[in-house]
Amino acid sequence: MQPPRLTTLAQSLPDSVPFVGPETQERARGAVFQARLGANENLFGPSPRAIEAMKLAVADVWMYGDPENHDLRHALAAHHGVSANNIIVGEGIDALLGNLVRLMVAPGDRVVTSEGAYPTFNFHVAAVGGSVEKVPYRDDYEDPAALVARAKACDARLIYLANPDNPMGSWHGAGVITAMIDALPENCLLCLDEAYIEMAPAGTAPAFVTDDPRVLRMRTFSKAYGMAGARIGYAIGAQSMVKAFDKLRNHFGVGRIAQAGALAALADQVWLAEVLERITASRAKIGEIGRANGLIPLNSATNFVTLDCGGDGAKARALVAALAAENVFVRMPFAAPQNRCIRISAGGDAEMAYLADALPRALRRS
């Protein structure tokens, strides 16, 4: 008897996981991390008003969330000066990336990204049978001109660019991004992942040109708004593109608690400003700790700092492992030559003190 089989495409995919969670490492080690600084979570957390709104929403959790995410889309529209019809809300950027790829990439179609950029995008592309073409970073920055040139050369359907960039923390100003959009080849969409944009200097985000079908901009409540575990993000783009998500998205996918929390978080811009100050201070502290130990901090417009360890991937990998042995969770999600670096998320005084204490020992052991 022939058992059910996967599609040919599914059979060809590895049982891969884009990221192993810190809990998996904790279970393997039999000890929890004392400084959880590896997943670019926001240790300063969400607005107290968002926390209160989510606690209140727990009592209503017997109801499905509004599948249209109406109230949040309208609040976001007012916040960004666009129409609610330009906004699609989803279960985090990861889910929106999956939906976008399914809308735009057929088997054999090509997409372009940077070598070492966000692997979850590549994971989604593989799952639809698309082909990922990669261009190298240029001096530790993503290279918009090279991305566009490669897209032209391979007739790509999509370019993925994170600005500010994860994992490097580097960024380009709005002018560079706008020029990139204007240089896009025909029939190619720019997926502009702006997960960290609230943390970037003014002038990083281009103005919204919401009738422009060439770009879709991804935003999230997981980073600056501190709600990674709630699973809620959004995309802003041309109405035709946004509407297409209805063809295949999980309509009831965004939870009721998440919607309530996001609405309250967005309304508390005072808290956001305070968090951004703390992130700036922590970035400086991570840089200081790194330099004191011979590691070079790169400029960052995110809530993490990438530290150049001055060696190769093996050296950085050994340091990540040695830090884990010191109960510090950090990551090294890079491709060569950026894999000489490790990435450390911003945190509070306690985590920074823990890191300052642990790093010299980890360096001696690695």
Added chain:
Amino acid sequence: MQPPRLTTLAQSLPDSVPFVGPETQERARGAVFQARLGANENLFGPSPRAIEAMKLAVADVWMYGDPENHDLRHALAAHHGVSANNIIVGEGIDALLGNLVRLMVAPGDRVVTSEGAYPTFNFHVAAVGGSVEKVPYRDDYEDPAALVARAKACDARLIYLANPDNPMGSWHGAGVITAMIDALPENCLLCLDEAYIEMAPAGTAPAFVTDDPRVLRMRTFSKAYGMAGARIGYAIGAQSMVKAFDKLRNHFGVGRIAQAGALAALADQVWLAEVLERITASRAKIGEIGRANGLIPLNSATNFVTLDCGGDGAKARALVAALAAENVFVRMPFAAPQNRCIRISAGGDAEMAYLADALPRALRRS
């Protein structure tokens, strides 16, 4: 300049929505529903311990949830007497159905379901370019023999069967389901949606044969456990099938609050038993209200009762609209000839009193 275009498949899909949420109707009407009885939500809500656990988890929402859902999978394994490797947790059954279809159905592949069965399954099949073949209900019951016969005839990759059934509320005993599994054609998987199984009489669920690759069983915390707005469900099946989900699922998709709530809900089986008693009482009450108004309640093993209105689709549709005008939200998610029915979810004394009061007026107006 050619703007980016969707794939040929995506272009062919309607901008469809499997269900319109009650909030959309409320916004259109300018008034909220007083009795929200249309979405098979569990008005008795989750265990107080689950509510407490979710409120506590809100403080940790800055962290992503464990992408392996380790603790919940292990608790579910102990609860069901299977291995944690037989369980995959996802963002509700809807998300799991989407993943399953992407694993098993290539463009042009056929699947089999019942005419009028859960439309979200069909929505997911359309999105991967699959073809849905439908067999009629038989005396208001799903027809396992006809489903299997059609699957044989069309070389189907999947059969979808909900037991107990939504939208009819009818059910088959474990013996019928087991016989159906044994009669499956080669290379065809049974997707057994058991969203309502906790509400069914003993003897409805077959024993778990967890090394059987022919069947995948979907379960949820949205129904009996009262956590629809948290977005968490799971599937139980052969380890090879469960592992395949890692190839394309949204690994960080299940929220941290949802995981904490589900773990606590599962641990409180006393609350579950109490809720099931209330559902049974409410089913009887809905039947009584229906009969008093000339509507015939069908037997139900779910938290809703399907009422036969004794006419055609137009009559039932008018009654749903008239009930909405009375601020009662119910649905009519049926195909002919079952579209002579309306479907009403169980609720508490207040909602039942509201329904009893509103139904005669709605019938006069419809």
